[in-house]
Structures are given as structure tokens and as C-alpha cells.
């Protein structure tokens with residue numbers, strides 16, 4: 270008998286071998302970084318500290334995360350990418366670059382230019398790609414692959430099962446990255462150049478947050494040095510949301526991106542007060558910037574006395590009118606109040622110097638500096654250009670009716686002034702009950718005094734909720750950089766929510782930004798998005814309904830129950846949802862949350878608060894409707910929609926809040942209600958409704 274012919278490894282085995290080899294190459298890269306000895310190359314300890322922390326970052330970023338595949342795709346180009354054929358034509362695409370001992374690439378970073386066709390190539394435009402291969406994993410194990418021969422006219426176009434599986438994967442825990450499945454329309458936004466600001470309008474679940482985060486990661490790759498110096502920031506609506514998204518960038522190897530809420534950006538004072546809608550509206554209006562500008566400069570006085578400077582045996586006199594011209598000239602120039610205050614003594618000293626020269630002396634810069642520091646000059650500055658404390662200034666505006674009236678003359682109406690004046694004037698900055706909108710005013714005043722430093726790039730998520738003054742606060746943090754603005758006009762739930770992106774972008778200081786629209790929904794099942802979209806005519810008539818690219822129809826139930834049965838029905842719906850895989854969110858009007866928390870506890874169902882990480886053991890989160898924005902759960906139980914609507918100051922805001930709550934579900938939504946549903950949701954309509962039965966019913970199930 271002859272020995273069996275050695276068989277070539279199957280393609281899957283060959284790919285597994287490449288995975289194993291890439292893993293060990295990554296381990297070697299990490300070992301190299303760990304072994305770096307910097308003692309010989311750094312002359313002083315400051316450099317050593319900096320270098321050491323850079324190395325530690327690098328070691329961290331080279332960690333091989335067991336359950337995140339090292340590569341998820343492969344591209345075989347039809348031609349070598351360079352003439353020497355050095356780089357070959359086959360590339361494995363992954364989260365980070367891995368090379369072998371010779372420096373040859375084993376895995377290419379998804380952000381590299383050669384990786385882009387992985388996201389963009391199509392049969393119509395194959396971009397020189399012969400084969401696109403997607404890999405499927407189970408845990409860390411490579412278990413499947415799927416090929417598209419983009420240049421083969423014979424091969425039929427199919428939708429990728431692996432891609433679909435990835436999109437349908439149940440969600441537990443914090444948000445994860447989408448590098449393996451970024452869609453072409455998303456990729457274009459992710460890779461837009463750093464120089465321009467991009468604004469993305471998109472219905473719930475179209476991937477705005479995901480795109481924003483991947484865009485920062487891309488920009489940090491493509492413009493590493495510039496952004497490392499200038500810094501990057503992601504702004505989100507609240508802490509729970511930031512906790513939900515905080516692991517995406519580290520998973521992409523980016524550990525240095527700051528994340529903050531707008532309130533945190535402007536935290537000059539402790540916020541303990543809350544404004545009524547009318548006051549918040551006026552305080553958030555861009556006209557307040559004009560009021561503040563006037564107020565900051567209100568203390569500037571024209572000199573009434575001449576200046577007399579004594580140097581040695583001589584006295585130099587600058588008449589009041591000339592001092593006045595200097596002050597006026599600084600007022601007319603568009604420079605910060607503080608910068609002008611610093612310039613003033615030098616300008617006055619210069620006027621003295623001119624006189625010295627006219628008298629035949631030859632003073633130099635040192636003399637000018639000395640004159641600028643004389644008590645006489647300092648006294649003029651103190652008198653004419655007093656120091657401004659931003660918080661004290663805002664405190665005065667909100668406490669002193671006459672001052673406010675004078676500063677807002679021709680800008681605010683008497684009624685608007687009344688709305689923002691404190692009923693009881695505060696005694697001091699520390700004791701004042703500052704509101705979030707007040708802190709933004711203080712931030713504006715700060716910027717009028719001293720320019721706020723600009724970052725290289727800012728991603729602003731859930732942007733539709735910002736007031737014009739908040740846009741200005743974010744805008745000054747990227748005045749010399751760019752921004753990615755993400756939002757959905759239909760989800761605006763603040764009284765000052767923006768009605769148009771053009772207006773918002775103008776307040777942000779980026780009027781020329783391009784507005785892109787994302788329409789493909791990745792989160793919400795078709796039946797659910799169709800149901801929620803019934804609210805659109807009332808909340809954002811100009812927007813069109815999102816599509817859903819999810820295959821699974823999901824489960825959807827609307828259950829009318831008798832008032833006495835409501836709690837029990839909600840608990841039962843939660844229990845039922847918990848029998849399935851994935852996270853469960855019980856969303857309810859804020860006011861009803863304590864009662865529901867007690868009902869869950871009584872039923873022996875432990876629950877988490879939004880932002881607390883769900884795990885396989887703890888999967889139920891009780892979510893006040895006001896915190897639901899941006900979050901998602903596999904199964905959502907929505908309690909009493911009418912209460913969610915009633916929890917807001919007006920009906921449109923209430924319906925928008927409800928729209929947000931209805932669009933958090935990935936696989937299943939159960940609406941449980943005892944009160945009638947809002948009119949747009951009531952009625953059988955497209956086969957779903959609550960007009961079916963009363964009492965504890967099964968409602969209508971679309972599965």
C-alpha cells in the first residue's frame with residue numbers, strides 16, 4: 270500500500286494558520302515593546318517619563334483581546350500595489366496593524382488606504398479587488414468565511430450572511446465597534462477629511478454614534494500627529510450614555526480621546542438649580558451672547574484725568590483725550606477683553622515713550638516695560654479697564670434688574686428679562702443656585718475675557734438637543750479644528766431643541782458644514798420602526814421614515830390592560846423578555862420609575878440603572894424615559910406611553926420622548942398600557958394597535 274498523498278490544507282485551515290501566525294507576531298511586537306530599555310536614550314527624567322508612558326500606551330494597544338478577532342476580512346487585489354511587488358496583493362484587514370519579524374504586514378489596520386475597498390468595492394466598481402473574503406468567528410475561533418469575486422461577472426450578487434449575522438447578534442454589555450461591517454454610506458462619513466465639519470442627520474439606529482466614534486478613530490490614524498497635539502473630544506448627552514459608549518474607542522486601540530457632557534465642559538460653578546422652560550429658553554438663546562458681550566465691556570470707562578509718569582527728574586504727561594483714544598481703539602478692535610487689558614499698559618507706555626523720543630531721549634523696550642509697570646499706569650488700567658470675573662458678571666446680570674435692563678436694551682424683551690431674573694438675588698458665586706444654562710452663560714463670559722483653547726476635532730452626539738448657547742460652547746472648543754455633528758431632529762426633547770441643522774451649525778461656528786443623511790436602520794426591527802414612525806407627522810413632518818436592514822422581523826406586542834393589572838402585566842412582560850437572549854430594558858416615564866423599581870423588587874427581579882453594565886447574569890435595566898436616548902436593549906418593555914408623553918411640558922416634546930423610547934429595541938418591543946394610547950398610535954392602522962381587547966390580553970403580536 271502506498272502512503273496517502275499529502276493533501277493541501279483546506280482554505281479554512283490555511284486562514285486559521287494565518288490567524289495563529291498573526292497572533293504570535295502580535296505577541297512578539299508586544300514583547301519587543303515591553304523589552305524597550307529607554308535608560309540609554311533619554312537624557313533627563315522628564316523625557317524618560319513621557320517616553321515610558323508612550324511605551325505603556327503602546328503595550329496596552331498591542332494587547333491581543335481574546336474575543337475580538339485579529340482580522341475580520343481579506344482583500345485580494347488583482348494587481349500588486351507597487352511595482353516591485355513588495356507589498357503583494359493580499360491583505361488581511363483587522364483592528365490594528367500587525368507585522369512579522371521582517372516588518373512585512375500580517376494584518377492591515379482597517380483605517381489604512383488599502384483597506385478602504387473592503388468597505389467600498391462593489392461589483393459595479395470593484396476598485397481592482399478580485400476577492401473580498403469575510404470571516405466568521407465564534408468566540409476567538411475562526412469558524413467560517415464567505416467570498417465575493419468582485420470582478421467575476423458570472424457570480425451573482427448576494428447579501429452577506431456573515432454581515433447579517435453580525436448585525437443580528439444579540440446585544441449584552443456596552444456598545445461595541447462595527448469595524449467588520451461598516452457600510453459604504455457610513456464609511457464615507459468615517460473617512461471624510463479632517464478639514465471639514467460633517468453633520469449627520471439620521472433616524473434612530475442608523476449608526477450615527479457608531480459612525481462618530483469610528484470617525485475619531487480614523488482621524489487619529491490619518492492625522493495622528495496633528496490630533497495628538499491638539500486633542501480630540503466626544504460630547505454626549507449624559508454620563509450613562511458616555512459609559513455605554515466608552516469602550517468602543519479603546520477596543521479600536523484609541524485610549525486618548527476625552528469624553529464629556531456639555532455640562533462637564535462648562536463646569537465653572539456647581540450646578541444646583543433648575544430653570545423653568547421659559548428661563549432656560551431665553552438663557553439658551555444666542556442673543557444672550559450679545560448681552561454678555563455688552564456686559565463684559567460695560568465697566569470700561571474713558572479716562573477723565575491725564576496720566577503723569579515720573580522718571581528720574583522728569584515728568585511725562587499724557588492728556589486724558591489721548592488715553593481715551595487708546596481705550597477706544599482697543600474697544601473697537603475685536604480682541605478678547607483680557608487680551609486688551611494686557612495690551613493697554615503697553616499702549617499707554619508707548620505714548621509716554623513717544624514723548625521721550627520727541628524730547629530727544631532714546632528709550633528702549635526695557636523703558637517701555639518699566640513705564641507700563643508704574644503705579645500711575647496701573648491705576649489708569651484699573652480705572653478704565655477693570656478686571657472681569659465671569660461668574661460674578663453673570664450673577665449680577667441675573668440679580669440686578671437695572672443692570673440686566675441696560676445690558677439687554679434692544680436685545681431682550683421686558684418679558685424675557687423677567688423670565689431670567691432670579692426671584693431672590695444671590696449673595697455670592699458660591700451660594701447661588703446656578704442652573705446648567707447659567708453655567709453656559711459663564712462659559713461664554715469666560716471666552717469673552719479669554720479665548721477658550723481649541724481642540725483638533727470634536728464629535729457632538731445627540732446634537733439636536735443643544736441650545737444655541739450650548740452650540741457656541743462646543744463650537745469654541747473646536748474653533749480652529751473641525752467637528753462631527755450627529756443627531757436626529759425627530760428626537761429633540763429639550764424646549765430649545767434645534768429645528769434646523771443650518772441654524773445649529775451657524776451657532777456652532779461651522780455654517781459651511783455638509784449635512785449628510787443616514788437612512789438605513791441597524792437597530793430597530795421593521796414592524797417597530799413602522800409603528801414608531803407613525804409619530805413623525807406630529808414631531809418632525811419633514812423627515813422620512815427610516816428603513817430597517819434587519820432581517821429578523823422581531824417581536825412586537827401592544828398590550829392594553831386594566832389599570833389594576835398594569836404592574837403585574839409589566840412584570841410579566843419583563844419575565845417573558847428575560848427568557849430570551851440579550852439585554853432587557855424596561856422604559857417608563859421618569860415619575861413612574863420608583864414605583865416600578867419597587868414592583869420589580871417585590872417580584873424578585875433584580876435590575877440595573879442605565880449606564881451600569883449589563884452582563885449575562887444581570888440583564889434587566891430600568892430606564893427612566895429621559896435617559897433612554899442613545900441606548901439600546903435587545904428587548905424593550907415600554908410602560909404606559911401616555912405617561913411618557915405627559916411627563917413633558919408640551920405634547921410635541923412628549924411625543925418625541927415617546928419616539929425615542931419606542932426606538933430602543935433591537936429584537937422585541939412590548940408596549941403595556943392601561944391609559945389610552947396617543948391618537949397617532951391608537952387605531953388598528955397597519956395591523957397593529959391597542960383597540961384589540963381590554964383586560965390582560967395578549968394584545969397584537971407581530972412576530
Ligand SMILES: Nc1ncnc2c1ncn2[C@@H]1O[C@H](COP(=O)(O)OP(=O)(O)OP(=O)(O)O)[C@@H](O)[C@H]1O
Nearest residue numbers: 447450451452473474475476477478479791792899
Ligand atoms: N454597519 C453596521 N454594522 C453592524 N451594526 C451596526 C452598523 N451600524 C450601526 N450598527 C449598530 O446599530 C445600532 C445602532 O447604532 P447607533 O447607536 O450608532 O445608532 P444611532 O443612529 O446613534 O441611534 P440613536 O438615534 O437611537 O442614538 C448599534 O448597535 C450599532 O452597533
